[in-house]
Amino acid sequence: MGKRICTPSPVATVSSVQQPVEESGVPTMLPPITESVMESMSQGYDASVQQSLKKLCHHSFVITDPHLHGHPIVYVSDAFLHMSGYSAEEVLGRNPKFLQGPDTDRQSIFQIRDAVYEARPCNVVLLNYSKQGWPFQIVLHMAPVFSQSDDRLLHFVGAQIPLVDCCYNLGKHAVQSAPLLSGFQSNTGCLLGQKFSCSIGNSGLTNYLLSLNVALYRTGSCTGLQKKKKMKVAQTVLQLVTHELNKANELKSAPALHSRCLSENADTALCSSLTLALHRIQQSFVISNPRLPGIPVVYASDKFVLLTGYQKDEVLGCNCRFLQGQNTDALVVQQIRDNVKEEKACTVRILNYRKNGQPFWNLLHVAPIRDHTAKIVYFVGVQWELSSEYFQTSNIKPVMGQLGAVGAIKVAVRSLQSPGLRRNCPP
Numbered sequence: 310m311g312k313r314i315c316t317p318s319p320v321a322t323v324s325s326v327q328q329p330v331e332e333s334g335v336p337t338m339l340p341p342i343t344e345s346v347m348e349s350m351s352q353g354y355d356a357s358v359q360q361s362l363k364k365l366c367h368h369s370f371v372i373t374d375p376h377l378h379g380h381p382i383v384y385v386s387d388a389f390l391h392m393s394g395y396s397a398e399e400v401l402g403r404n405p406k407f408l409q410g411p412d413t414d415r416q417s418i419f420q421i422r423d424a425v426y427e428a429r430p431c432n433v434v435l436l437n438y439s440k441q442g443w444p445f446q447i448v449l450h451m452a453p454v455f456s457q458s459d460d461r462l463l464h465f466v467g468a469q470i471p472l473v474d475c476c477y478n479l480g481k482h483a484v485q486s487a488p489l490l491s492g493f494q495s496n497t498g499c500l501l502g503q504k505f506s507c508s509i510g511n512s513g514l515t516n517y518l519l520s521l522n523v524a525l526y527r528t529g530s531c532t533g534l535q536k537k538k539k540m541k542v543a544q545t546v547l548q549l550v551t552h553e554l555n556k557a558n559e560l561k562s563a564p565a566l567h568s569r570c571l572s573e574n575a576d577t578a579l580c581s582s583l584t585l586a587l588h589r590i591q592q593s594f595v596i597s598n599p600r601l602p603g604i605p606v607v608y609a610s611d612k613f614v615l616l617t618g619y620q621k622d623e624v625l626g627c628n629c630r631f632l633q634g635q636n637t638d639a640l641v642v643q644q645i646r647d648n649v650k651e652e653k654a655c656t657v658r659i660l661n662y663r664k665n666g667q668p669f670w671n672l673l674h675v676a677p678i679r680d681h682t683a684k685i686v687y688f689v690g691v692q693w694e695l696s697s698e699y700f701q702t703s704n705i706k707p708v709m710g711q712l713g714a715v716g717a718i719k720v721a722v723r724s725l726q727s728p729g730l731r732r733n734c735p736p
Contacts, residue, residue, distance in 0.1 A: 342402045349374045349383040353456065353463040358557035362386070365553070368546045370468045371405060372554075375425060379404050383464070392447075392471055394440035405467065410438035421451065428453045428462050429647070430639050432540055434472070446472040448536065450543035452639040454554050457628065458562035459602045466554070468546035470539050544638075552635035559631075584608065586721035592714035593692040595629060596678070599685060603628045604649070607687070616692055618664035629690060632671075634662035645675055652677050652685055654715075656708060658695070670695040674711040681723050689718050 350358060350372070362384065369392050372384035381402045390397060393408060409418065417433040424431035430452035438444050451467040587596070593612035597604045609624045617632065624631075633642065641659045648655040654676035661671040671692050678687040691711040 342398065345377055346374070346381055346383050346402045349377065349464075353561065354554060354557035355560035357560065358553065361553040361557060362550070365546075365549055368468065368549065369470065370466060370546055370550050371400070372550075373405065373465045373467065375428075375462065375465060380425065380465075389469060392439075392445070392469070393437070394443075399440070408437040410436065410442075410444060412436055412444065413438075421449070424451060425465065430643050432543065434536065437469075448472060448539040448543045450540065450547045452547055452551060452643070454551055454558070456562065457555060457559045457603075457630065460604070460628070463558065464554070466547055466550045468543045468550065470543040470546070472535070472539055545636075547639060548635055548637065551639060552633075552637075555630070555633070583721060586724075587718065590714055590717045590721075592710065593694075594714055594718070595624065595690050595692075596718070597629065597688045597690070599649070599688055604688065613692065616663075616669075616694060617661075623664075632661040634660070634666075634668060636660050636668065637662075645673070648675060649688060656711070661692075672707050672711075674708065674715065676715045678715075678719055678722050686722065687718075689715055691715060 366387040368386060369388040370386050371382045371389055373380055374383045377383075381404055382400055383402075385397055385400045390400065393400075406418070413436045417435050420431055420433050421435075430450070432448065432450040435447050435449050436444055437447055447469045449467055449469050451465055453462055454464045454466060455461065456463055587608055587610065590610065591612060592610060593616045594610050595606045595613055596608040598607045605626045605628060606624050609619075609621050613619075613624075614621060619631075630642070637660050641657050644657055645655060645659075654674070656672065656674045659671050659673050660668055661673075662668050672695055674691045674693075676689055676691075677685045678689055680686045691714045693707040693711060695707075
């Protein structure tokens with residue numbers, strides 16, 4: 310599984326009451342937003358991140374910091390505030406579990422907790438409650454964001470898409486959001502297209518709508534197709550947000566990365582005999598060193614340069630995530646990360662991007678490379694463009710070609726004695 314970062318905050322007993330109250334029943338003042346919450350985003354990202362995220366404000370999402378006490382929200386979008394009925398001041402600095410209520414599925418809560426504990430993505434259907442106490446169902450797609458320079462866990466992004474087609478469904482019409490429902494509290498509302506006034510306390514309309522939506526949630530009245538569509542939307546929003554965060558973190562980390570690449574140039578350079586052997590392998594591949602922070606690339610083949618458009622000096626010393634883009638599937642990225650951590654080989658289909666921004670489908674095979682003592686010294690990533698002319702005309706199956714390249718690399722590495730693998734190692 311993924312990396313364990315810390316013991317998660319215990320799941321609190323859920324309640325439909327969203328505002329803290331004293332024994333007298335009078336709502337208490339929320340604690341002020343701490344300086345650490347305000348500075349959380351600036352510590353990991355370039356200043357441009359605020360403007361980039363503001364362009365996505367029409368999507369509902371939050372960003373949380375697992376390193377701060379209580380794993381609080383440190384960024385919230387306008388769409389999330391509109392959906393939940395809360396203001397930014399009422400949300401920032403709080404753990405998202407304040408949205409849970411008496412009918413929130415505890416199994417879903419445990420899934421979220423475990424994903425945070427293991428720093429991996431997850432997606433669940435969850436019943437949340439607005440500030441006014443109205444229940445609404447969401448598809449939650451959550452994923453971790455890692456540092457581009459040293460692979461540290463920075464934040465979690467949670468994209469939340471309401472299942473409006475399932476909420477308060479009455480015939481062909483629906484009351485679909487907390488802002489609409491809040492109109493009932495002023496004794497006026499609109500149902501089935503007709504305006505009306507009512508006394509909520511006497512009519513029981515509130516209780517009816519609450520029980521109706523909870524019943525729909527419990528019985529799973531949404532069709533599988535509806536949920537699948539919403540999950541796809543949530544995944545897309547998640548990818549957009551994480552892409553902007555990764556770009557901003559890369560800008561923040563660029564000076565440190567450049568300095569590190571210069572200082573470690575001798576350490577990342579392969580010896581000439583190994584480089585010569587690798588040059589004979591006519592495949593697109595890169596070799597990374599798992600013993601260095603961030604698992605940087607230490608060798609890139611000529612075919613890789615032709616495939617991606619990046620020059621070798623732009624690749625060496627960097628993690629291969631620079632090939633990822635806004636539509637790269639976070640679950641596939643996590644699958645690669647988990648297999649590398651578990652020292653296993655894997656083959657995935659992933660959407661990558663060339664230097665000019667053009668996307669391409671990459672059949673990527675990642676495998677560990679061991680030396681003559683069976684110790685892992687490198688990881689190799691062999692790329693195969695699924696739409697390339699070579700794939701369309703070649704009789705060699707892609708996986709067989711990739712395995713052949715991995716085999717040739719293993720032979721080249723093992724044929725050298727370990728002291729000769731590095732220029733800066735004594736002969």
